[in-house]
Amino acid sequence: MIKKKSLAAPYLVWMVIFMVVPLFIVIAYALTDKSGAFTLSNLTTIGRYSSVFARSLILAAEATLICLVLAFPLGYFLSRLRSSKQHTMLMLIMLPMWMNFLLRTYAWMSLLENNGLINKFLSVFGIGPFNMINTSGAVVLGMVYNYLPYMILPLYTAMTKIEDSVIEAAQDLGASTWGTLTRVLIPLSAPGIATGITMVFVPSVSTFIISRMLGGGSNLLIGDLIELQFLGNSYNFNLGSAMSLVLMVIVLLCMSFTNTFDEEGLEGGAM
């Protein structure tokens, strides 16, 4: 075959300049003050925002968990359908993903408003009105709505590889429904679960628009803080870079966690 390694050179140069170097610039900004002298004060200042970091982690974890619970049965049902039907259903699940997430989130803004459609609908039955917009619940809802397909797809992919006969065998050998679920279905779909968790948790924990549109001013997340340092009123690149660095570490920790989980799942599957 063609042996021209030099063809990859422009790509490598591009990625080093525009991907690797910028990450080092972030680290450099995070570890210096405005005059360029080395300091750790940016990183220690972050302690002041620990409540925001905690909120981001908690809301993202909630959204990930809800996505997992909602998507697991759906992925299973889809994987048991006839293949022509599976194709259509997958299309239906992916279709909303193609709409810009700003439009999707905006749709929820108008639904959740105090005089929005949901409250109006509930008032027909004499319930409400509830205050739904500008709450942390609305932010979680926005994350779940935007990222649910990212959980469904890997789960579905993992589950299509589980044959009906395996499940039947478990049942024939006396496993209860619960036993089949926890000892066969979940271990065998572990790689999908791990991928799904990463694919939902990472964008959720780093979002800044969903929280602003659905959470009002009182539900700032890490992403909002970072944005404020770079384009907003706070305007402090050094602090913003330090926050970005912490966010990167959080994401890396999350991924290494799900990776080990993934490998365990594979070992279980090989058994």
Added chain:
Amino acid sequence: MKTKHWRTLQRAYVILIMGFMYLPIGVMIAFSFNESKSRSNFTGFTLDWYKSLFSNDMILEALALSLLVAVISSIVATVLGTMAAIGINGMGKKSRLVIENISYIPVVNPEIITGVSLMLLFVGYNTGVTFLNGLGIPLPDSLFGLPTLLISHITFNLPYVIFNVSPKLRQLDGRIYEAALDLGCDHKQAFFKVVLPQLTPAILSAFLICITYSIDDFIISYFNCGTLQTLPIAIYSMTRKKVSPEINALSAIMFLVILTIILVGNARESRQYKRDQRRV
């Protein structure tokens, strides 16, 4: 009996989730035809919001910019990425692994960090360039605007080209290239006449993926657009104004466009599938 209930339950659950996914979109489309600005009272049918959308210069300019950035950045990314995929294919295991890991950075990294880090690079350019200009090297004072948008879009699109083309290259039978050489092609001809046509479907789908990612991107563009507005950024500034039914009209149109593209793509795929079946 139990299985029948189970099946009904399954179907109900699938419908429930689908309802959750499509309800907001459906409501938006319905209210794009609403006469009043209200987002909960349907007062009467109108197409006014569509008319005002198409006379909204901000939106139209943003759309034009989005398309321009998408086409240019996707072409560059596709060419660079395809070249890289071919280069990587000829490499040993170790260097291939290193490059693959670099390619994963923008995929794995939160978008906000990719956006912010590129912004810092461009800010660094702006401070460095005054020094270079002083030395007599004429360079633009600031890259923010079209150049930064293009660079950042090429950067986040490049890995997807490689992920699309590389597997196809690996499947390719290396002997056909050698056969072409034996039959009298030079290296160039063998590549362009024999290898490239086999890669075309993969390259084309990579290009389309780049176009969609580019048009859809908000976060990375947001930090690197200078004073320009791409379509998602224009949408964002519209949502800040709270009530503007033009957004509903825009959503309806985008939904229709996406639906058409997917249906057409699907129909072509199934026709292809049938043809392949017949051949077998």
